[in-house]
Amino acid sequence: MKVSIVIPTYNEQEYLPNLLESIQRQDYKDVEVIIADANSTDNTKKIAEEYNCIIVDGGLPGVGRNKGAEKATGEVLLFLDADSVLTDNYLKCAIDEFTQHNLGIAITQIVPLEKGFINELSHEFANYFTKQISKRKPHGAGCYGILTYKSLHEKVGGFDEKIDFGEDTDYIERIAQISRFKVLDTPRLLISTRRLEEEGLKTLALKYTKSTAKQLAGNKVTLDDINYTFGHEKEKLKRNPRILYSLCGEGLGHAIRSAIVIEYLIQNNYDVIVFASDRAYQYLCTKFNNIHEINGFNTVYENNSVKNKKTFTYNMRDVPSDLQRNMSKMYKLAREFKPDVVVSDFEFYANLLSHILNIPLISLDNMHVITDARYKVSSKYMKDRIFAEAVVHAFIQKAKKTLIYSYFYPPLKDVKDTQYIKPLVREEIKKLKPTQKDYILVYQTSDSNEKLIELLKKNSDIEFRIYGFHEDKREDNLLFRAFTEEILYKDLKDARCVIANGGFSFITEALELKKPVLSIPVNKQFEQILNAIYIDRLGYGEHHDMITQNILDNFLKNVDTYHENIKENYKTVPNSEILEVIKDTIDNVI
Template sequence: MKILYGICGEGRGHASRSRILIHYLRQHGHEVRIIAGGKAYTILSKDFDSVLQIESPKVFYKGNQVRIIFTLLHTLFQTISRTPVSFLKIRHLLKKLQPDLLITDAEPIGYFAARLSKIKRISIDNPSALLYRRCPKKIRDYPAWLFLFFALKLSLFGADKHIIYDFFDEQINDPRVLFIKPLIQFGIRRQQSTSGKHIFVYQTSPSFTVLFNSLRRFNETFIIYGFNKERTDGNLIYKRFNEDEFYHDISAAKAVIVNGGFTVISEALYLKKPIFSVPIRHQFEQLFNAQCIERMGVGISQRTFSEEDLGDFLSRLDIFSENLQKYDAGDQDNILARIEQEIQIVLNEKK
C-alpha cells in the first residue's frame, strides 16, 4: 500500500505521534511518503528520508495568549504567497507516487490536493474531537471556537474516515468516526514513572515569563522547558529541549504544569502525573483538553495563573494521584493495529 502522510507543523505533538504510526506502517510493509512543514519537518526529516517540505501555519504568542490579528495576517500572507508553491509540489508528488491513500494530521494543503485527485482520505488527529464532543463555553470563547470549528469543517470536508485521538475513546453513532486513545512515544513508554521531588513545567509560549516570579515563591524545585535556555536560577532549573532529558524529567516529576497541549497532557496521563493546566488564551482546543483534565479529576485547569490556585493544586496531589490510577491509556500495539485495520477498511470500500 502506498500512503502519502501530511503532518501539521505547529508544535511537536503532530509530528511526535505521526512518527510512531509511520514507523509502524513501514514495518508492516507499507510505503509511506511524508509532507510536512515547520517543526514537524525539522523533527521528521531527522528520522525519515525524502520528507517533502511545505509551508505550514504558524501561531504567534504574547504572554499566555495567541496574537490573533498577527497570526491571521501571517496566515493570509502565507496563503497568498507560499501555499500555491506547496500545493504544486504536492500535486507533482501525487502524480509521481500514485498513492492509494492520504492520511492527514491537521495538514490541509495535502488534503485538498488529494481531494482534487480523488484519492481516499483519512484524518487522524485530535482537534477533530471538537466536531463531535460537547464542550462548555463562555460567551468570550465563541469566536475562538467558531474559528476552529469551521476551519476543521472546511479543511477536512469529505474525509472517508475520522480517527480521533481522545482521552475517553467513548464512541458515537457515526461509522465514519472512531475515537482511540493517544499514541505515546516509545521514549515515554520505556520510562519508569516515579514521584520525585521536582515539578515539571512545559510551556508552549516562550513569552509567558511572568510565571517565573510566582514559581520562585514556592518551596519547590521546578524543571522548566519551552524557553530555550539552559541555566539555574534559585529553585528554577531551565533546560533546552532534549528528548531523553525531557522524558526523564517528566517521568520523575511529582506533578506537571503545562498549557493545554494534547500530547504533553497525554504523556502526563500515561505516567500518572497530576496536571496543573493553564491553557493558552484564544486557543480553544487547549481549553477543551484542559476541561478533560478536570472531568477526570486528575488535576486543575485555570484560565489564568495564580499562586493561590497552584498552592491549592499542590495540596491535593494525593487525590489527583488516586484518580489517575483509574485512567486507562490503552494498549499501544492494539491501537496501532486498529488504525491499520481501519485504513484497510477504507481502501476496500468503493467510492
C-alpha cells in the first residue's frame, strides 16, 4: 500500500531536514513525499529537491494539503507538519493499526522533541485530552499526523480552504461521518515545542482550550478569535530582552551561581532560555522551566589527579555526535527564540552558536583569570598552565565582554572589555551566622583521594565531616555525608576550618563564612592550583600539592591567624551589587 506524505511548508529550512531524514530511515519504503510550499524565502525548496521530494505550490495549510493530495499517487495520504519527526518504525506501525481497525481517518499521539518535565507532561496531557475528546467527537488536536485514504479525501472535497483555523478538525469530522475515526495507540510523532517556547504553556493551552470548546459546541473558530498566526511571522514590536544562557555542567559550582543569575534576570523581565549538561541540567531543572539538556565535556580523575590523555580520549570519542546533536538543538531553538545576547559560563557550544548566528557573546565565569590576567606561578606548574590556557582559549573566543568571578585580582591584560566581579554566594549561606566548633569539614570534588582518608583516620582525636564520596556512613572519627544543601550549610557554618581541593565555589563559600582553607588541589587541574596558590598568598589558608601529617599539624596550629586574616581582609558584598554589574553589561552589549 503506497503512502503519499504531504507536508505544507513555509520557511522550514531548520526543521524540514530532520523530518525528511526520519522518513528515509523508515522500514516502510513504499512512500512518496510531496512538499506543498507557500513561496518560502529560505532554502526550503532546495532542501526538498536534495531529498528528491515532489514540490507543488502551497498556501495556508488547508490549501497546501489539498494541492499536495491532488499530486499524490498513493492510496493512503499522511499529512504532516514540517517541524515533526517520525519515530522509528512509525509508518509500519501506523499503517498496520490503521488497516487492522478498518479505519478511514486517524491521527497520531505526540512526543516533544525537546526533553524536560514541563514539555513531557504537557504533551502527555495533550494526548490524554485528545483521546478523551475523541470519545465524544472526532477532533484534529492540531493536525498531528492525519492518516486517511485518498478516495475519502476526494469524496469529502478535501480540506475547506475557506477556514483559516481548525480546518483539520472540520476535515476529520466530515470523513468520520462516512468512515471510522481513531486516535492511534502505538505510533508517536516527535514534534517541535516552538509554539510552547514562544507563547508559553499557559497561553497556548488557553488558546487551544478555547478553540476546542467552540468546535465541540459546533461553532467555527477563526485565527482572529485566538490571535493565532501561521509561520510565526508577527514579531512583537515591544518585547523583553532575550538571553540565551549556557553553562558548564561538570560539578555544581557553575549551576549554583547560574541559578542566582537566571532568577535575577527573570525577575527583571528578561526572557531566558538555558542550556546545560550533566549535574547542572539536573540542578536547574528543579528551579526553572526553560532548561534544555545538552551533552558536555567531562574530566577523568584518578588518584586525585586529572588524567589529561584519558580526558582527551574520552571526550573526543563523543565530540562528533555531541557536536551534531547539541548544535542542531541549540541552533533551532535559538532561531526561534531570537536571543539578543549569548551568555556563557564556560560552555563550549554556546560560544560556537554565537559566532554562527552572529549574536554578541558575554563570557561570565571564573576560568578566564587563567588567560586574561598577569601572574606568576612556579615553573613546576607551567605544563598544566599551558594546557589550561589552551582549553580556555578553545572554549571561548571573541567575547564582547568578559566578566571574571574572583576573590583574587592579579592585573588584567585588557581592562576595556574585561573586569573582575565578586563571587556570587547563595543567599542561604550569606544569612548564616558562623561559629567555630571542634570538627573539620572536608569537601572533595573528586572521590579518588583515598590517601587523604587514610591520613584523617589516623587523627582519631579530631572529627572530620566529609563530602564528595556520595554516601552516608560513619567510620570512627570520619562522618561521611552525601550531598544535601541544608546539611552542608550547617556543617560549613559551624566548622573550625575546611580541607578542600581547589574548587572555586566551595572556597568562596568558605571565605564568606570566614573559614580558613587547607587546599589540596586536584593534581594537574590548573584552575584549582591557581585558586589554592592565592589562598596561600592572601593568608587565608595554605596550599599544598599533597597532604601529610606535618602539613595538617602546621595548618591547624595557624588556623586562628588565617581566621583573623580573612576577617580583616576578605570583603564581601551583597549579591545585588554583583548582579547589577552583570545586568548593566548585558544591557550595554544589547
